[in-house]
Amino acid sequence: MTGRFISLEGGEGVGKSTQLRRLAEALRGRGLEVVETREPGGSPGAEAIRRLLLEGADERWTAEAEALLFAAARADHVARTIRPALARGAWVLCDRFLDSSLAYQGGAGGLGGEAIRSLHEVGSHGFLPDRTLLLELSPERAAARLAVRDAAGSDRIGGRGADYHAGVAAAFVALAEADPARFRRIDASGDADAVTARLLSAIEDLS
Ligand SMILES: Nc1ncnc2c1ncn2[C@@H]1O[C@H](COP(=O)(O)OP(=O)(O)OP(=O)(O)O)[C@@H](O)[C@H]1O
Numbered sequence: 400m401t402g403r404f405i406s407l408e409g410g411e412g413v414g415k416s417t418q419l420r421r422l423a424e425a426l427r428g429r430g431l432e433v434v435e436t437r438e439p440g441g442s443p444g445a446e447a448i449r450r451l452l453l454e455g456a457d458e459r460w461t462a463e464a465e466a467l468l469f470a471a472a473r474a475d476h477v478a479r480t481i482r483p484a485l486a487r488g489a490w491v492l493c494d495r496f497l498d499s500s501l502a503y504q505g506g507a508g509g510l511g512g513e514a515i516r517s518l519h520e521v522g523s524h525g526f527l528p529d530r531t532l533l534l535e536l537s538p539e540r541a542a543a544r545l546a547v548r549d550a551a552g553s554d555r556i557g558g559r560g561a562d563y564h565a566g567v568a569a570a571f572v573a574l575a576e577a578d579p580a581r582f583r584r585i586d587a588s589g590d591a592d593a594v595t596a597r598l599l600s601a602i603e604d605l606s
Pocket residue numbers: 409410411412413414415416417418544545547548557587588589590591594
């Protein structure tokens with residue numbers, strides 16, 4: 400039996416990590432083996448690449464080098480963590496996946512979707528989630544949440560300007576509209592219980 404692969408996507412501070420933990424707990428309560436993972440990262444090699452990507456000055460990498468590093472990290476993560484877990488029947492919940500590269504590097508970063516999908520084809524043979532949950536929250540509400548969490552500052556990519564992050568949000572919406580079979584758009588406002596209930600209902604058909 401193969402498991403299910405679910406990605407959580409969205410801009411900074413919309414609640415992905417919080418909801419991933421809650422979703423995992425709910426699914427474990429149903430007797431499923433659940434693997435919680437994230438990108439960039441999720442395998443020892445990909446976690447090392449995460450540090451290269453998220454630490455240092457914004458201009459540390461060219462746009463092209465940045466996209467290649469994300470694709471390399473993803474290739475290792477898919478081969479060493481995600482595929483083996485799915486093969487033994489686990490459900491894999493991933494905090495960000497390919498759609499983040501499409502929205503950040505392809506959309507806001509200007510490289511375009513075709514280039515990002517080509518890198519994903521080479522690195523991960525085009526592997527895609529069974530379901531992608533796009534958490535949507537107004538920039539004002541996300542900023543209010545981040546002001547509490549990131550008082551000490553944000554990472555190399557999170558710290559980019561409002562125009563860049565508006566471009567990311569617009570690209571996510573376009574991706575979801577282009578692939579309604581895989582995506583579900585989730586209202587991420589309100590208390591955490593309410594958001595978890597929306598997420599559970601958006602994966603009900605996968606059980
Ligand atoms: N429903 C909610 N209501 C209020 N605060 C929330 C809610 N969900 C999460 N938070 C808080 O908002 C902050 C951001 O949440 P979280 O870290 O889960 O977001 P994220 O989407 O994973 O962010 P990033 O992409 O920047 O890592 C955290 O401090 C978290 O505790």
